[in-house]
Amino acid sequence: MRGLGRVWLILLVGAVGFAFVGPLFATGSETAVAAGYLPPGEGGLLGTDGLGRDVWQRLAAGGAGLLLVAALATGVAMLVGISLGLVLTSRRPLARGVGFVVDLLLVVPSMLTMMVLVFGLGSGVPTMVLVMTVASVPFVARFTRAAALPVLRSDYVLAARLGGDGWPRVFVRDVLPNLAGPLLADAGTRFIGALYLVAAAGFLGFSPLGGDSDWATMVQAGLEGIRLNPWASLAPALAIAAVTVPANILVDRAMRKVTQ
Known part of the structure; x- marks a missing residue:
């Protein structure tokens, strides 16, 4: 990785590190400590929010949960999507039925999915994991199918089948190891999309x-006092950008490498 790539990597590692180490520095209280929307200096390092709470303390404590939920949702989406993608490589009726459902989910906007599920199930971690999984699975399934088909037509897969190996063994031993690079790169894309979706839900x-107490909700909550203390909204927005922007660039580079 060359110059600029290292800069993006350092920024990403720093932002993620702050999200997980930050709670160690968040020694303050979640209750009001001063007047609402005090500017930096008068109300602490980054001032206070609308309820008089220290923005720096909340920023330090609000990143880990956001990243963990996005990572959990990405893991679930990849597991379900890869499984469905391998099913789609078959020509059986089950594969056609799965393909119809996947195609149907592909045309439903993720924001619409989020609003329907949140209004129906309420907000919270389980709902957001479900939203991000439903939004990501169709893309993971289609990507897996497209990447797996050339491998399934290869000579070594044919040899394995002629040797008596069943499809589950062929998928685990011969197909998935050859898809590791592209799938890991796609997982990075899904993780970024999950973060964007959580941020949009908070906004x-x-x-x-x-x-x-998470960065996404802090952005929206701080907008009403942005003229008094812009850092109440700007600081969490920059924190989210510090994760998503370098991650997006690095994943894009990784995708270009694995597809060359």
């Missing part, structure tokens, strides 16, 4: 993690 006021 719309859905309280995606069931509270108001």
Whole structure:
């Protein structure tokens, strides 16, 4: 990895590290400590939010949960999507039925999926994991199918089948190891998409993690006092960008390498 790539990597590692190490520095209280929307200096390092709470303390404590939920949703989506993608490589009726459902989910906007599920199930971690899984699985399944088909037509897969290996063994031993690079790169893309979706849910006021202490919710909550203390909204927005922007660039580079 060359110069600029290292810069993006350092920024990403720093932002993720801050998200998980930050709670160690968040020694303050979640209750009001001063007047609402005090600017930096008068109300602490980054001032206070609308309820008089220290923005720096909340910023330090609000990143880990957001990243963990996005990572959990990505893991679930990849597991389900890869399984469905391998099913789609078959020509059996089951594969056609799965393909119809996947195609149907592909045309449903992720924001619409989020609003329907949140209004139906309420906000919280389980709902957001479900939303991000439903939004990502169709793309993972289609990507897996497209990547797996050339491998399934290869000579060594044919030899394995002629040797008596069943399809489950062929998928695990011969197909998936050859898809590891592309699938890992796609997982990075899904993780970024999950973060964007959680951030959008927070901006719309859905309280995606069931509270108001995560970066996504802080962005929306701080907008009403942005003229008084812009850092109440700007600081968590920059924190999210510090994760998503370098991750997006690095994943894009990784995707170009694995497809060459």
